[in-house]
């Protein structure tokens with residue numbers, strides 16, 4: 396039995412013609428013990444899918460099962476079996492970490508004695524043992540996120556939903572949180588997480604569904620997604636050339652302009668193509684040759700230009716530049 400099964404789910408907010416199609420015929424399943432990622436930009440429909448699966452909203456059509464329970468037929472049964480960490484912070488800042496967990500345990504009917512043990516165990520697991528009695532308002536962003544994950548695990552869920560677990564955290568804190576998420580996998584918890592960070596999906600997920608405009612564009616393990624794209628990716632800065640010119644060069648499959656004179660060029664085949672391509676360029680200020688990343692996979696699947704992302708202010712360009720700097 397898969398831990399999660401989604402069959403042709405659709406979610407439309409509002410009525411036609413103005414209705415927004417947030418989820419547009421999505422099907423996939425997640426195996427028990429798997430860390431599964433939904434990767435996509437802002438507005439792709441990731442949170443809407445999590446809301447359907449966690450019974451916070453009803454799908455307009457289609458079916459979904461979590462831990463073998465149908466979300467439409469037995470929402471209560473689903474809620475008993477899942478943990479949920481929201482994209483938006485939802486802790487009570489005036490309470491201590493421990494009190495936040497106690498409040499949640501009371502809602503889940505966990506017995507008082509069990510609660511104390513479980514809370515100690517979870518504070519320990521998330522490295523908050525020494526800080527449990529401090530008010531949450533004194534926590535850092537990373538500590539708050541860890542406390543939210545601890546709360547999601549209180550009643551030993553079969554499936555844990557993490558909606559953008561590291562949104563807004565600095566790179567070091569993100570990496571530490573990744574280690575906690577990996578430790579969940581070792582405990583055998585099934586995790587369905589969303590992210591719009593390529594490197595995060597790559598680092599954590601056994602399989603990734605690339606989602607854009609409510610539809611799954613590709614679904615596989617990160618390595619396979621990158622392998623399928625194949626080829627060689629060249630990041631270059633050459634002020635005297637244009638997107639059209641580059642597109643005509645030998646071996647070029649795809650060109651994305653990134654900014655003033657900077658381009659990402661995808662070459663077919665292996666690096667053997669590179670010399671012929673380079674001979675067509677006059678002046679190159681900067682050149683970097685890489686194998687495909689999940690970012691390249693996304694670009695190739697959706698054709699979305701990074702500079703469009705920038706114009707829309709959706710954070711992709713910024714994330715991408717941060718990734719580049721980190722490399």
Ligand SMILES: Nc1ncnc2c1ncn2[C@@H]1O[C@H](COP(=O)(O)OP(=O)(O)OP(=O)(O)O)[C@@H](O)[C@H]1O
Nearest residue numbers: 408415416417436437438439440441442443444591
């Ligand atoms: N309650 C709502 N009412 C109307 N439209 C909504 C509602 N919630 C989401 N939408 C729309 O549905 C689409 C998908 O939104 P959703 O929040 O699922 O995307 P997302 O992938 O989680 O994005 P983000 O990365 O920004 O969190 C968007 O166009 C959004 O504006």
Ligand SMILES: [Mg+2]
Nearest residue numbers: 441442443482
């Ligand atoms: Mg979201």
